[in-house]
Amino acid sequence: MSAPASVLADRGAELSGAAVRRLTRRATAARADTTAAARLAEVWSSLVSGAIGVAVVAGAVASVRERVTLAGAPVTATVLPASVTAAVAAVLALAGLAVALARLGPVSSTPAAAAWWLPLPAGRRDLLRGELARVTAAVVGVAAVAALPLALTLTDAPSAGGVAAALAATAGTAAALVGAVARAQTRGGPGRAAPLAGAGAVAVAGAAVAGATALAATGGGDLPALPGVPAGWAAVPVAAAVLLLAGAVAGLDRLGAGQLRALGATAQYAAVSAVSLDARELGRALAARDRREPRRGRRFPRVAGAWQAVVAADRTALARSPWHLGQAAVAVAVPVLVARTDGLGALPPAVWVACVAGWALAAVAAGHPARQAQAVPALDRLLPLSAAGVTAARVVVPLALLVAVTTLTGLLLGVGSGAPALWTALCAATAPAWAAAALRGAFRPEVDWSGPVVSTPMGALPTGVGATLVQGLDAGLVGSLPLAAALVSGGPTPLLVAVQLGWSVLLGAGVLTLVARRRGGPG
Known part of the structure; x- marks a missing residue:
């Protein structure tokens, strides 16, 4: 691959990680088939689709909220305020995100990048921080878009400040989770994050169900609603995200090439499965995990057929x-x-x-x-x-x-x-x-891809x-x-x-x- 003269002008200088990433961007842009106008049109289409999706979800949430207000007697005893259930749902969502990040790796390297980037005599920290930044931006963006309709409709009189604080808290929490999993990855692999997140989600859901059932059985009244969080507290997850991401970036040099290749292959496997609409293969990709120790032996029962x-x-x-x-x-x-x-x-x-x-x-x-x-x-x-x-x-x-x-x-x-x-x-x-x-x-x-296809917003299906x-x-x-x-x-x-x-x-x-x-x- 020929490199721009400005990058390789000094043949004796060692390329830094930032220079390698810059060279890759320039080479990719030089060989790209799309124009700037096409990219702007694609960005505009994505923004419009996202806005329509937010509006539809916000309308659905508002409709459910109105039905809740006009609902009659429940079929079973209700003892949980909506704030408690929302908190449990948030814990389950964060646990699912943590598992996906641990399985696919906040920082990974595709086979092509591993073949070209990793052997280069450039600092691995500078090479990989762009990947961490892209994953963080994607997770934060999806979390903010998902939280926007809820922030607009779950309060009686939403204000610009309240919605902004809710989105900041959501984005900060998502970024902090990415930083925590990435930091765990730099300290021996993200494999511990998935079991801990799963165990935490089961424990929180089980505790909420046990408490609600006990109150319903004894008639002890409703659980108290969770207190509102002041807007200023939204800075706490943002500060935690900055510290965790900084610690993760500082430890990127410790990541081994083998671990990066393995996580990159899993991420590519999951991406191909999602694009080809093969939910079973996607589940297998997310369920894959490293085993540092052999499985404990199990004795099979005697079978007669x-x-x-x-x-x-x-x-x-x-x-x-x-x-x-x-x-x-x-x-x-x-x-x-x-x-x-x-x-x-x-x-x-x-x-x-x-x-x-x-x-x-x-x-x-x-x-x-x-x-x-x-x-x-x-x-x-x-x-x-x-x-x-x-x-x-x-x-x-x-x-x-x-x-x-x-x-x-x-x-x-x-x-x-x-x-x-x-x-x-x-x-x-x-x-x-x-x-x-x-x-x-x-x-x-x-899924049969050999027959006729139809055009959809997700492409030809x-x-x-x-x-x-x-x-x-x-x-x-x-x-x-x-x-x-x-x-x-x-x-x-x-x-x-x-x-x-x-x-x-x-x-x-x-x-x-x-x-x-x-x-x-x-x-």
């Missing part, structure tokens, strides 16, 4: 993935938190959507062993079982996990409602449909891509319709419990039949 071997392998695979077990715990907490929140608990659609969201999260966790089997289909073909037999064996572990999740959800929802047994039975009756949904999502067909991506979720949604009827009608009845169980079993059996037929086909 092939289907028992499949069940034992699935159970072991799920037990070796504490991340998915944490997902199941959060899946129980989400519906309970929404149902116990003042205002939201009086909106049957909100409670039903929370149940669907939580149980969909549990179905994703329960489908982890099946997704591993989908990645290597030859292993299932070697078993002395038919496609229907393998499918029936694969559903045992998801069914057991989802029975536990839905039953515990119903039990916690029913506390203080006067009919805890009916709530428990109604929610548990949805488990067959969600277990079938877990396998339907794990074994759904790949295959026709019918939406129907492919929602396979699995659709079965859970349809299977939970009797629960929606119970919420709208004011509570469960024995008839609705029977209808829910019969409908869930029939739907689950039909879905599993389709999955087995698809897996038993040619190829």
Whole structure:
């Protein structure tokens, strides 16, 4: 690659990291196919799309807020103020962000950059701080855009100062999180950040659910609302972000080339999976983690047949993935938190959507062993079982996990409602449909890029891509319709419990039949 004369005028001088980055920018700009006008048009289009998205979300939040104001009696006892639930939701969002940063690396190097940049005799700190700056800017921008509609609609009379303080606090918190994970990366790898963030999220959600359930059971009144934070306190996360990012930049020289290449390959793998709309591969990229120590040995139980071997392998695979077990715990907490929140608990659609969201999260966790089997289909073909037999064996572990999740959800929802047994039975009756949904999502067909495509704001996408991506979720949604009827009608009845169980079993059996037929086909 030829370099600009101004950069390489002094052949005897060693290039600094800043000079290498400047040389790369100039070379890229010289070979770019786009013009400045095209870039300005793209920026303007992005800004307009973002503004439209903020307006739509703000309108939806305002509509929900108005419905909360006009809502009637809740179907269960509500003891949580909205501020407490919002704080728990913020903790869960920050934990998810921390996990994504730890898996992909705040600082990484793509294979191309690793091949050219890392061997150069230039300071690694100057080479890499641009990557850290780009990641920080992207995270802060997304966080600010996501927080803007909430800051505009969740207060009675939003002011410019209050909205600016909320956005500053959000941006500072996001930047501080990036700095903390990056600093951990420079001190031995970001692998510790994901387990700590996951454990913290589960602990906070569990504590909130336990407190709300205890108050509902004893009739001890509502939890006090969280006090408002003065606008001046927004400077605290900003100051913390500056200190953490400065510490991370100072430690960039300690990053090894191997770690940077590994994180860069994972980030590129995740980016390609997202662009190609392959949610399973994206999940595998985010679930990958370094193992510095060998796995603890596990003794398999004695099995008497092939289907028992499949069940034992699935159970072991799920037990070796504490991340998915944490997902199941959060899946129980989400519906309970929404149902116990003042205002939201009086909106049957909100409670039903929370149940669907939580149980969909549990179905994703329960489908982890099946997704591993989908990645290597030859292993299932070697078993002395038919496609229907393998499918029936694969559903045992998801069914057991989802029975536990839905039953515990119903039990916690029913506390203080006067009919805890009916709530428990109604929610548990949805488990067959969600277990079938877990396998339907794990074994759904790949997106077909060989057919016709349609133009969308995200680019050209295959026709019918939406129907492919929602396979699995659709079965859970349809299977939970009797629960929606119970919420709208004011509570469960024995008839609705029977209808829910019969409908869930029939739907689950039909879905599993389709999955087995698809897996038993040619190829």
